[in-house]
Each structure stands twice: as structure tokens, then as C-alpha cells.
Amino acid sequence: MGDLRKPQHPQPQHIQPQHLQPQKHEVPHAEPTPVSKAYWDLCAQGQLAFQRCADCGFINAPATEVCRDCLGTRLSWEASTGRGTLYSWTVVWRPVTPTFEVPYAPAIVEMDEGFHVVTNLIGVEPDRIEAGMPVQAEFHEVGDGLVLPYFRPYIAPAGR
Missing domain, CATH: 2.40.50.840 (OB fold (Dihydrolipoamide Acetyltransferase, E2P))
Known part of the structure; x- marks a missing residue:
């Protein structure tokens, strides 16, 4: 068995190797919700962020209304x-x-x-x-x- 981390199938012959690029057009996506809006607003400012629970310190990502660890509601955004x-x-x-x-x-x-x-x-x-x-x-x-x-x-x- 070969190295499973490497592609098992060669890329199509008509496509030359190139660096991967960001998508240039609108892509399907979920609409921001009241819970996730801060995340998307920070992305628009060039900042990746996550939620941390003030009660237990647990990191909640993706965003949530209630801590996944302790069920606390004191969640704040931190810069990554x-x-x-x-x-x-x-x-x-x-x-x-x-x-x-x-x-x-x-x-x-x-x-x-x-x-x-x-x-x-x-x-x-x-x-x-x-x-x-x-x-x-x-x-x-x-x-x-x-x-x-x-x-x-x-x-x-x-x-x-």
C-alpha cells in the first residue's frame, strides 16, 4: 500500500500544476446568524476569532449561544x-x-x-x-x- 497522504490519481493532463487560488466569484454559503455575525464581521476586518467561555475557559468554535463544555452563557470573542x-x-x-x-x-x-x-x-x-x-x-x-x-x-x- 502506498502513501495514503499523496494523491492516488494523477491530475488531469490538461491542467498544469499551479498554486491553489482563492475563489474569485460568489460561492454558496450560510447566511450569518445573530450568533455567528461577529465572526463574519471580524473576518471582513481580516481577523480570525473564536469564542471562549468566561466560566470554564473552553473554546467554542464554531460560535454558539451556550458553552459546549459547561453550558455557561458568558461567551466572549478572542483574536486568534x-x-x-x-x-x-x-x-x-x-x-x-x-x-x-x-x-x-x-x-x-x-x-x-x-x-x-x-x-x-x-x-x-x-x-x-x-x-x-x-x-x-x-x-x-x-x-x-x-x-x-x-x-x-x-x-x-x-x-x-
């Missing part, structure tokens, strides 16, 4: 470093809807603070994606004012 580690991903060559430009790589990132974000990768060739890769959030508008956090490989400055 925007850095994390790639946990899981796939590369899509045939989108479910023509709205999406291929290739794109939906991913799960484990943030340095301990919560997970479902996102897309950018700035890397599909065959260079690796589990455990350090990544950094970067924000892009994808139509109608919606700003999404994408993640690209992160290389720490020398000396850190």
Missing part, C-alpha cells in the same frame, strides 16, 4: 493568531457546482489555540500539500461582501 497546522484536506478537480473554480482544496486546520477551522488552502501546488504543514490565515472577498479565511503555507521568520 491565525496560525495552525493542516489536519486534513482533499483536492477537488470536479466541483459539485460550476460556481467553484478548480482545483481547490477544502481543508481542516487545527489552530494554535486548539480549535478547528473548515477552510480552503491557497498558495501551494496540490501535490505539495502535506499533513502537519504549518499554515497561516489570509482573508479574501468572494463576492457580495463575504470575506472568507483561506490558509496558505506558513514559514516562520528566521530566529523564531
Whole structure:
């Protein structure tokens, strides 16, 4: 059995290797709710954030009205470093809807603070994606004012 982290099927011959890019057009998405509105407003300002419970310290992500750990209601927003580690991903060559430009790589990132974000990768060739890769959030508008956090490989400055 080969390395399961590497693609088992070669990319289509008509598509040259390239760095993954943010979507350029409006994409299907859930509408912000009263609970999630602060998250989306902060994304529009270029800040990734999460909720922390003032009663027990538990991180609640995605946003919620009640702490998932202690059922407390004193939740506040905190800024994330925007850095994390790639946990899981796939590369899509045939989108479910023509709205999406291929290739794109939906991913799960484990943030340095301990919560997970479902996102897309950018700035890397599909065959260079690796589990455990350090990544950094970067924000892009994808139509109608919606700003999404994408993640690209992160290389720490020398000396850190």
C-alpha cells in the first residue's frame, strides 16, 4: 500500500500544476446568524476569532449561544493568531457546482489555540500539500461582501 497522504490519481493532463487560488466569484454559503455575525464581521476586518467561555475557559468554535463544555452563557470573542497546522484536506478537480473554480482544496486546520477551522488552502501546488504543514490565515472577498479565511503555507521568520 502506498502513501495514503499523496494523491492516488494523477491530475488531469490538461491542467498544469499551479498554486491553489482563492475563489474569485460568489460561492454558496450560510447566511450569518445573530450568533455567528461577529465572526463574519471580524473576518471582513481580516481577523480570525473564536469564542471562549468566561466560566470554564473552553473554546467554542464554531460560535454558539451556550458553552459546549459547561453550558455557561458568558461567551466572549478572542483574536486568534491565525496560525495552525493542516489536519486534513482533499483536492477537488470536479466541483459539485460550476460556481467553484478548480482545483481547490477544502481543508481542516487545527489552530494554535486548539480549535478547528473548515477552510480552503491557497498558495501551494496540490501535490505539495502535506499533513502537519504549518499554515497561516489570509482573508479574501468572494463576492457580495463575504470575506472568507483561506490558509496558505506558513514559514516562520528566521530566529523564531
